[in-house]
Amino acid sequence: MKFLPAFLHFLTTSAMAPNITRPNPAIPLTPPTLPPPGASSNAQEIIKQLLSLTRSNIGSKLKLVKKIPLEGDVWEPEGLVRLAGSSPEEERFWISAGEYTRPTIKYPDGWRDGSDRQNGAGFAHFLVFDGNGKRVGDWVVTEKGKGEYHNGGVEFDGRFIWGCLAEYRPGGTASVVKVDVERLEVEKVFRVGDHLGAVVRDGRRLVTLNWGGRRGRIWDLGKVERRDGQVVMKDGEGGFDEPEEVVTNPSHWIDYQDCKFLGEWQGRSVMLCSGIATLGDGVEVGGLAFVDTRSLVPVWEVPFMRRTESGVLMTKNPMDVGVVDGRVRLWFAPEEGRGAVYVFEVGEGA
Template structure:
């Protein structure tokens, strides 16, 4: 295995996955549909252009997810009848290394906390929220157990397994949506919390802790990763992106910009309180520059920002439709349309 300064090439070998099925049905449609985000990119960009801080959002559906979903991190829909939730089950919490005599965080090996332990899951639901299967992607002894945002390119699911701390390590994985066997594709010497697959350039862009940086990798024609990467700082501090969906090359940007819809949150200190504000953006994947962005002031009944982690997007009858699943454990997919 060749080691590089920031990442290492991994053999494309399917890894074993622990899967429990609850219903005897296919986990994905016989004919995989295209990504709704990429298929409807022009309509999504056009609808986004009409959003503002004054946009009224209509709750069109609540889908109650069967069973525990721990801490949900990402979501994709494959057609109208398959919902995949990426979620974490934290067994041993992370623990800070504490402060030094000057009040600064103690740093060891570049990070400020112990790693903890846990499991990364992908759970599959039908369109009504019925749980069809649950997969566990790691062993408890594995240091990389934090699953993050998830993307779907019409053929595979893309996500990551990371240490649960900043400035650590991660492995980008490609998942078969029928079997949930996965290929470890590239190993990174940084945390990754989101991933995007550009099917035109055949590149992967990984977002690090808080999406402060993105790292881009190039896949060659032989399905092996080249020793090539580029680091892209995120110029926007409006929200820390948690989950993104690749849109492709919308015509509104002359078909020349690789774009993604990203959602996230940021904590703002206002007087003596802290407010979690959600945000939605369409970004240029190659530069991380937001091309459009808007605040999202929607919260769940228990007070969680709607853009806290999982999101998916579609356009129905000309209206942007957003799918959120921010609440921990007892999960609900909240489906909103912009009026």
């Protein structure tokens, strides 16, 4: 193996100011102290309480406790990270979103070169809100004309947000990025010849999922090196980076939209994923799943059919999970345009 030229793998804002709009620059984009990851730091309690949900009781036991309208346009939200604070004013929601300026166009004769459509155009954003939904930042992280403008699912590891910038179509290309939320810097860590829509960090490994979560790639972060301040990784066939392993999702229940790493459970390393599937004739289903990060085998699944007032399934777009006052909470932001964060809590008892 050889190294790709470093300029293909490096994007940073250190040389220029980030393209960010802040209504009040005095309001910080993070809590005073960065919290631990909400999912993995509470993994066993999250697993325990979510396992109490079944197809028959989820409608009554997973309760909506709060709706937080979000200020301004959220375009299409794709990933959500909640940074816990001591108050709603200190709490932060980081939402990855795509602003689309030219739509994708389906090929009239079906699939070509691994995709069913032409790429469109747009911009990738990170939107930042406080716990009341007040907009405190809008960071545009791609430039005009860049093909990888779809900002997918995200994961917070206690220091960085990991995300995916991709062409907005199956196949295509994508880059995994590491976002420094305090210094406002973005680094491209590696690049693949496929769409990427979600990423989780499992210790020294990253797991990325392609369009609909149909295929997973497992990456060894130990192979990422720094040379002269630039991030480079060993490359593979076709000039794209080569993962340690590629696995196929054996489940055809839902297409995963956003995932969060939990930890070890029953000898497996698991993540929580949410998503939807269209089964034909307008029938949509939503659901949650614990998924083995190495094999993509779901080890627990439950349907979740709750919708917003406008009829959108809660699990259509991003999700985060954590524990507040001893109870597991799930945060969803399913709606495009003028959206909201919907906060659900697992109730006690059967």
